[in-house]
Amino acid sequence: MGITITATVTTLVGSFILAGLDAAWCVLWPSLAALVVVLVSRSALVGLLVGAVCGAILLSEGSMLGAIEQLCLNQFGPIFGSSWKLSAMLFTLILGGFVALVEAGGGLQGLVRRLLGSERAAHRRMQMTVFGFGLLVFFDGLANVMLIGRLLRSAADRCGVSREKLAYLADTTGSAVACLAFISTWIAFQLSMIREGFALAGREDVSAYGYFFRSLPTNYYCWFALILALVCVWRGFNPGPMGAVERTARESMTSGADRSSELHASHWGLAIVPIAGLTFSIPVLTYVIGSETLWPFSLSKFAAAYGSAERYVPQILVASSLLASFVAAVTYAMALRARAEQDPSLLHGVAPRRRSAESASCIFIQGVREISVPVLILVAAWMLGAAISQLGTATWLCECLQGWLPLALLPAGTFVLGAAISFSTGTSWGTMGVLMPLAIPVIYSLTAGELDLERDRLVVAAIGAVFSGAVFGDHCSPFSDTTIVASIAAGVEPVNHVWTQLPFALIAGAVALVCGFIPLGFGLPALVCCGAGALVLGCLPRVWKRSCIG
Template sequence: MANAAQTDSVSTARWGVAAALWGVSWPLGWFMGGESGALLPAIWPSIVALGVVYLTRQALLGLVAGAIAGAIILTNGQPWAAFLSLMGDYFAPHFTNEWKMSAVAFTLLLGGFAAVLERSGGLEYFLRRYLLRGGESPTRLQAGAAGLGLVCFFDGLANSVLVGRLVSPLADRHGVSRVKLAYIADSTSSAVACVAFLSTWIAYQLSMIRDGFAQIGEEANPYAWFLRSLPYNYYCWFTLLLVGLVIFRQFNPGPIGTYERAAREKVGQGDAVAETSTATSGGLILCVIGLATLFFSLLIGLYGFGLPSAEGDAAAYFPITADKLTAAFGSQAGAFVLVFGGVMASVSALVLFPVSGRSYAKGARAYGQGVKHLLAPVMILVGAWMLSSTLSSLGTGKLLGDLVGQWAPLSLIPVLIFLFGAVISFSTGTSWGTMGILMPLAIPLIANHPGAAGIDLTPFYAAAVGAVFSGAVFGDHCSPISDTTIVSAISCDVSPHDHVRTQLPFALLSALTAALVGFLPVGFGTSPWIGLLLGALVLIGATFLWPVRRVGA
């Protein structure tokens, strides 16, 4: 009873501090709202957003609180004017923007689509029929879990649930610790979704990229920048590589080795019921056709609708050339094509759902639950747009660029963005919230840096985008308050505390490698591919040189 009262008291105090932090916006608006070029009012919305997210664990509340703080400052602390400005200038306009509404629609459509694939049982059938064939060794089970995580690239949270729910019942019989499975499930969730060009993350990521460049007055092609940023997304790639090394090198640093040795001693004590499954090949057929429909709908749609958009209605589709592909994929048709692909994939999955041995009603119910599951992330997306708009009006990016340029050279900006993002995401537990706070600052920070004059900023922009995504995924991967961390632990039947402390050594190794071998060198002009190669060598070397007592396979 005393502990509950103490917890309530701490919670009340945190909300009180958050409210006080937001309340400071009023005197700032009264006394400094009209001062052009003042730093504190310009960065205050970001401070409010970060503080409220940290104190309340509510990403949406933090982003909206930051946007309100910005509106208050911009209207010199006038309540009614702040409300009208917030609604008229920073909320309503987003709902008339074709690209942003397409991002919302695609996210919801893909949420329903992913839920139908999961409910069909096709992924479970794929795991049992193909990934676990050829033996029952601990290495085989871990590799099967990682393989399923890669296949479930379309949604990070669903990935964690599926891998944990399907594989953990087999863990004891195969001699694999539940904390090791939780690590594999967590590491192949957000990291995979973040680099997949078709996932429930992609619309949000593209929207953040688009808004980041809008801060500097550029109408950027977000898909092109997303693709450019992929080789710079060091943390995600190193995390995925480390999973493979952990499995096949039996690399168990820190406390996870103790759990693995205990699991080996309990081989054969698993629940035999775990082998029972109602999954059929029909569900796998549905998954394959559904994913193929999504992929080809987007590919054909981008070319079919994008080429006339880029070159005019008289454009000739054939012969297909590299120039035509570049023009089509760089066109403004992407907004429509996202929705087109999402609708086609959803229809194909629902129409084929009965081949999995389940009724249309169950498929429709699963689809509705999937859409409902992504309503909260979509609201976070809108909150991020609102905050981004207020920061643009305050000129925050230019002021930060001028300030940082006085003490940090341009070459250090990529690694600083990554480190700052990692701290934010670990403290708040939200990857999407971190992107919403940091992306509107990262691009202008580079564009307005004193050292940016007269040089090609393309690699710096790409590195900045990759650094924001990497930093955001770090916290989503290992923060004790992250939803994927908690879900991965629960789905594998381990406590979140045990999951965090056994996973943290791996996450820190990937993050340290990303910072020192990836983001730091690219700031000095090194190719991102060299960073990926060197990072891979560092991680491989760590599995050979680290003094770890290995557990037999």
């Protein structure tokens, strides 16, 4: 406690001192202060709040009253004026109630028991189930990490899979799959940034979708992060702190927990129906809202509908979670009635419908209450992000590094710069928004005398590098909202999630740089680079045998 107070006071005093200086590098101070306090206090909430206050002090130029005004009016207040952030909070809270209903109905226990099969293979099958769910919920990163972590954490405990491993698998599949998917809540923003970059380069006649598809093989970090997650699951590869928490989880697994859960297990269909309702209502509602005509159906029309419905995505997430919660309440009532038929004392003389409604509402509210405190961490992260944005941290980093690299190393430099911006700001979308409009015009200006084919190759590489760097830094950052939501959903401290996930992110990032972007810049085909990186990742368990847990 004492060292936390010392670190907090030191960073705040340092902010007042730096506020009087005219040094451009001071824009990095809020991120650094937050990182130090998070590591010292082991509390993401404390560290993020301290970073937000440090940013307010710098923006107010050291004025105490000005800092309070900045904090309240420009960092905290705008959160409740943003439909996206309000919807993210509502979606998270409602999903907490939804999962509580699914768990109480017993269908989840029945589903997990059916998926996992024998106890001997339960540990690996549990992780493959998490990975499979991550690929299935491809349309939104936030929905992915929240749904998977909150739904499967009880099952993970019973199978000896650590909460940290659950958070890692959910977080990795969430952002990486959403960034690669050509139909997702990300795609409209990604395409708009590609168009913006070409517009600034003086090109208005390009197909943003065409360049997005061509950049997919060069989005090395996302591909390698998914491949490494598979290697981790299939070969038991757990480098760094993950190995210790996995051993602890394996040792604490007891068959008694499995037997006690079976007492409340119901038919697996009672879980599939509400989960499928949530999973498919989001793309269906998006298609209905964004498409001018529902029929005839085609994938290209479906993708265009996602772009048209971009501004409605927050409301769609909330509506889908409410609809799914209603379905979960109905299936819970069915499970309760089935149990009452076996044991009438469960109703205590109350009418079955009334008892079911009262019980379902209580369980839903309890689930919302459990997730309400961690949502404060999201609010603190947004407050820090607002300060970082107003200070212009990302723009300053771009200006510092622009023009330092030869043309062949430009994809690698773009990846590293994107990772630095994403890590320090905690936002992958913000990184894309800052870097994409800079990277494409820079390549056009540096390749003025080159052939169009060579210029095109480097542009495609730069687009993949921006996406990869944004997701890589996001996976490493304790300020990222998806990182925080993944840890909240899995039931672990955000700092523990970041600490155990970091070795995986660094390995995938290093392979993306060395096997991907550097040789790609010198002309090696994109698919050859991708294959080389996948081969390196597949061989890691043979070389790094001490990190393998059978």
